[in-house]
Amino acid sequence: MTAALATRGLGKRYGRRWALSGCTLEVPAGHVAGLVGPNGAGKTTLLQLAVGLIEPSAGSIAVLGEEVAATPAQLARVGFVAQDTPLYPSLSVADHLRLGAALNPSWDQALAEARIARLGLDRAQRAGTLSGGQCAQLALTLAIAKRPELLVLDEPVASLDPLARREFLQALMEFTAEHTVSVLLSSHLVADLERVCDYLILLAEGHVQLSGEVDELLASHRRLSGPRRDISRLPSSQQVIEETHTDRQSTLLIRTEEPIIDPAWMVEEVSLEDIVLAHMGRDWTHEPDAVPRVGR
Amino acid sequence: MIWLTWRQFRTQAIATLAALAAFALLIVVTGEHLRHVYDMSDISGCAAHGGCAHPTVSTFGAHERILSALLGPALLIVPLLIGMFWGAPLLARELETGSYRLVWTQSITRTRWLVVKVAIVGLVALAVAGLASWLVSWWYAPLDKLNVNRFDPSVFTERGIVAIGYAGFAFAVGLAAGAILRRTLPAMAATFVSFIAARIIFTFWIRPHLLPAAHAAQQLGAGNAGITGSPQGVSLFATSPTIANAWVYSGTIVDNAGNAPSAGRIHALLDARCPRIASGPGLPPGSGPGKATATPSVLNALFSKCMSSLSHQLHLLVTYQPTSHYWPLQALETGIFLAAALVLIGATVWRVGRRTARKPEPANLASGPQTRQP
Numbered sequence: 001m002t003a004a005l006a007t008r009g010l011g012k013r014y015g016r017r018w019a020l021s022g023c024t025l026e027v028p029a030g031h032v033a034g035l036v037g038p039n040g041a042g043k044t045t046l047l048q049l050a051v052g053l054i055e056p057s058a059g060s061i062a063v064l065g066e067e068v069a070a071t072p073a074q075l076a077r078v079g080f081v082a083q084d085t086p087l088y089p090s091l092s093v094a095d096h097l098r099l100g101a102a103l104n105p106s107w108d109q110a111l112a113e114a115r116i117a118r119l120g121l122d123r124a125q126r127a128g129t130l131s132g133g134q135c136a137q138l139a140l141t142l143a144i145a146k147r148p149e150l151l152v153l154d155e156p157v158a159s160l161d162p163l164a165r166r167e168f169l170q171a172l173m174e175f176t177a178e179h180t181v182s183v184l185l186s187s188h189l190v191a192d193l194e195r196v197c198d199y200l201i202l203l204a205e206g207h208v209q210l211s212g213e214v215d216e217l218l219a220s221h222r223r224l225s226g227p228r229r230d231i232s233r234l235p236s237s238q239q240v241i242e243e244t245h246t247d248r249q250s251t252l253l254i255r256t257e258e259p260i261i262d263p264a265w266m267v268e269e270v271s272l273e274d275i276v277l278a279h280m281g282r283d284w285t286h287e288p289d290a291v292p293r294v295g296r
Numbered sequence: 297m298i299w300l301t302w303r304q305f306r307t308q309a310i311a312t313l314a315a316l317a318a319f320a321l322l323i324v325v326t327g328e329h330l331r332h333v334y335d336m337s338d339i340s341g342c343a344a345h346g347g348c349a350h351p352t353v354s355t356f357g358a359h360e361r362i363l364s365a366l367l368g369p370a371l372l373i374v375p376l377l378i379g380m381f382w383g384a385p386l387l388a389r390e391l392e393t394g395s396y397r398l399v400w401t402q403s404i405t406r407t408r409w410l411v412v413k414v415a416i417v418g419l420v421a422l423a424v425a426g427l428a429s430w431l432v433s434w435w436y437a438p439l440d441k442l443n444v445n446r447f448d449p450s451v452f453t454e455r456g457i458v459a460i461g462y463a464g465f466a467f468a469v470g471l472a473a474g475a476i477l478r479r480t481l482p483a484m485a486a487t488f489v490s491f492i493a494a495r496i497i498f499t500f501w502i503r504p505h506l507l508p509a510a511h512a513a514q515q516l517g518a519g520n521a522g523i524t525g526s527p528q529g530v531s532l533f534a535t536s537p538t539i540a541n542a543w544v545y546s547g548t549i550v551d552n553a554g555n556a557p558s559a560g561r562i563h564a565l566l567d568a569r570c571p572r573i574a575s576g577p578g579l580p581p582g583s584g585p586g587k588a589t590a591t592p593s594v595l596n597a598l599f600s601k602c603m604s605s606l607s608h609q610l611h612l613l614v615t616y617q618p619t620s621h622y623w624p625l626q627a628l629e630t631g632i633f634l635a636a637a638l639v640l641i642g643a644t645v646w647r648v649g650r651r652t653a654r655k656p657e658p659a660n661l662a663s664g665p666q667t668r669q670p
Contacts, residue, residue: 095303103402
């Protein structure tokens with residue numbers, strides 16, 4: 001099966017600053033993949049590269065096995081909801097649907113109409129007067145009525161209130177349940193992603209820190225606590241992500257594929273948020289595969 | 297795509313159409329009246345014979361005078377408005393508000409998106425400018441028959457077809473400025489400045505060299521020469537000669553070999569041919585003919601006699617664009633501005649299609665320096 005997104009050494013430079021560098025990644029199709037990372041981590045850059053709004057400065061990127069945004073047919077396969085869900089303020093809701101119908105050969109008018117009706121949007125209302133939640137829903141409608149094979153969403157809920165956020169993610173989940181579509185969704189909040197994603201990519205400081213299926217990540221990470229000890233004496237199969245020590249006790253967050261047999265440890269499962277935060281806090285510069293960052 | 301272009305452009309298009317209709321009404325009503333006055337008065341007769349002594353606009357009514365001062369400049373503003381309000385926002389507004397992220401991710405390449413928009417809005421811009429220029433030229437036609445030099449910069453640029461070239465160019469400048477600056481207001485300001493600069497440069501340094509000038513020899517006389525006295529002696533100078541409806545670059549006094557004679561030679565010639573003038577009785581330094589102790593009529597006769605006796609040795613060489621060069625010059629200027637517009641549009645389409653060198657989103661910049669979460 002072709003990967004939804006595959007990158008190799010992908011980098012993007014703005015002036016002298018690398019917003020993204022050395023990004024090698026493969027997201028299998030059929031997943032709802034969450035892209036998480038702090039502000040300025042390169043999430044928007046990666047997603048804009050994926051939808052072809054910008055071109056890479058280094059490396060290569062393929063979306064659904066094709067060159068990005070090279071042809072109208074490729075553009076038709078990818079739906080995009082941009083950050084802050086831009087719309088045309090002077091165009092009405094109906095105008096936006098007409099725009100979608102005019103610019104997309106695969107446009108599903110029935111799907112769009114049904115969504116607008118269920119959201120209770122006034123077709124004659126101008127987009128400039130819609131609430132943030134309604135704008136996001138309209139933008140999502142435009143992106144999914146295009147019937148894409150890959151739906152890319154850049155921080156779609158970042159500016160929404162909790163209720164609108166919940167409704168938006170609900171709508172997204174309903175769509176993914178009914179249609180075979182891959183989703184790539186970014187957020188700086190793990191809690192948003194935890195609810196909808198089954199695949200996770202962690203981006204920080206322009207690099208991919210972690211990527212994999214959520215289930216596997218949850219299964220392979222454990223928190224160990226026990227009497228203080230030197231971490232260099234741990235089995236080589238256990239990779240320490242985070243360590244805290246007091247005089248008498250050590251608490252470690254480790255990644256391992258093997259069962260933990262040492263009886264001295266108290267073993268706990270960890271949440272996705274803990275995993276993400278632990279990986280973000282790690283000093284990535286000592287990773288063997290890390291590419292040196294060009295200074296800002 | 298045509299629908300979207302129309303939907304985004306229709307408010308401006310309808311407003312422009314309304315303004316153009318009001319303008320046409322004003323032009324037709326006042327223009328008909330102007331023609332009526334023109335036909336009723338004796339100006340039409342003297343214009344036909346070329347014998348109007350001082351026919352000026354003042355012969356007409358007060359509101360014609362005001363209109364004649366306003367309509368031409370109004371036409372000059374049309375391309376500027378097109379560039380600032382149609383050209384500059386076309387890309388800049390999409391880039392500024394971020395809506396390009398919506399439209400460039402639909403199933404249409406951005407090159408096609410831009411080409412369709414530019415073609416539709418651009419062609420409407422050319423049509424509006426052409427129509428406005430045609431109306432203005434028609435209005436001025438009776439006045440232009442009188443005494444107006446059609447090559448005068450303020451007349452040449454306010455008639456005929458050049459406005460079409462200016463409109464296309466201003467539109468392209470606005471488009472390119474929007475693509476580079478990515479903000480509507482700065483793009484509008486840049487369009488304003490660049491367009492005016494381009495027009496000034498063209499008027500003063502390019503238009504005079506577009507076509508080779510014609511040359512003509514004129515006999516020296518009261519209309520094109522004068523005599524001036526100085527402590528060094530009396531000398532001859534050329535004044536700006538007039539040729540009806542021609543663009544006169546210069547007039548130079550030359551001898552039969554075509555060379556400009558030296559001051560000494562002129563002095564010698566004056567001594568030989570016009571002794572009474574050369575000896576300078578009653579000609580104080582700096583004065584021309586007719587300002588002397590002698591009566592003006594006597595001096596004028598003296599001057600004319602002197603000029604005709606000099607005509608075997610000296611004449612005036614006039615360099616000018618003949619009236620037959622008017623339409624070729626109009627066509628050349630229009631073509632050059634339109635060609636420049638096409639180059640700018642082509643470069644902008646190429647730049648937009650290339651998708652590189654985009655700055656980060658404002659939202660990203662606003663999020664400040666990269667910080668790690670705890």
